[in-house]
Amino acid sequence: MIRVVVADDQPLVRAGFRMLLADEPDIEVVGEAATGAEALTLVARHRPELVLMDIRMPVLDGLEATRRIIAADPTARVLVLTTFDLDEYVFEALRAGASGFVLKDEPPEQLLAAIRIVAGGEALLSPTVTRRVIQRFAQRPHRTPPPHVAELTARELDVLRLVCRGLSNAEAAAELWISEATVKTHVTHILAKLGLRDRVQAVVLAHETGLFEGEGRT
Numbered sequence: 001m002i003r004v005v006v007a008d009d010q011p012l013v014r015a016g017f018r019m020l021l022a023d024e025p026d027i028e029v030v031g032e033a034a035t036g037a038e039a040l041t042l043v044a045r046h047r048p049e050l051v052l053m054d055i056r057m058p059v060l061d062g063l064e065a066t067r068r069i070i071a072a073d074p075t076a077r078v079l080v081l082t083t084f085d086l087d088e089y090v091f092e093a094l095r096a097g098a099s100g101f102v103l104k105d106e107p108p109e110q111l112l113a114a115i116r117i118v119a120g121g122e123a124l125l126s127p128t129v130t131r132r133v134i135q136r137f138a139q140r141p142h143r144t145p146p147p148h149v150a151e152l153t154a155r156e157l158d159v160l161r162l163v164c165r166g167l168s169n170a171e172a173a174a175e176l177w178i179s180e181a182t183v184k185t186h187v188t189h190i191l192a193k194l195g196l197r198d199r200v201q202a203v204v205l206a207h208e209t210g211l212f213e214g215e216g217r218t
Contacts, residue, residue: 044072143209187202
């Protein structure tokens with residue numbers, strides 16, 4: 001069972017998510033929060049598999065709430081809710097440790113798929129969002145890549161490069177002419193070597209350090 005906390009300051013939005021998720025046999029809403037502070041309390045109480053987190057909320061916004069949730073439990077999964085894919089806070093939420101984002105007006109089946117993907121330990125970062133992240137990082141000075149990058153094999157770098165373009169495991173497998181299972185294994189090794197928990201953090205790291213800058217499209 002995927003236990004979910006829904007955090008959004010709009011009662012109608014919370015009610016809509018509750019109604020949608022109530023029909024899913026593998027998903028249960030265990031709490032609803034109108035502020036980031038309430039979200040922190042509910043997460044500590046219920047230890048849900050996933051938090052659906054709106055960014056713009058009173059008292060404590062979703063960005064700071066995400067930071068505190070991840071700081072308290074690095075394995076926590078936060079799926080950011082936003083109205084626009086250009087929301088300036090999405091970028092900061094990803095850096096804060098969110099495992100992906102979903103638009104509030106996306107079709108229900110896409111929201112449900114996103115919940116299951118992120119709750120299952122994967123990350124959700126579409127090519128569109130990846131491009132936005134890259135554009136944001138391009139405006140910032142790069143920091144030095146961690147020394148463990150040198151431990152990545154040539155094939156792992158190939159996989160990481162494609163992950164940073166927003167490709168799924170299946171898409172990366174097709175491009176590299178290897179199996180999807182092999183890609184998944186490479187991703188697991190990359191995350192372990194770099195001390196990261198998911199592919200969103202890998203994208204953030206690569207573009208924060210300019211790892212593939214100058215190689216063309218990333």
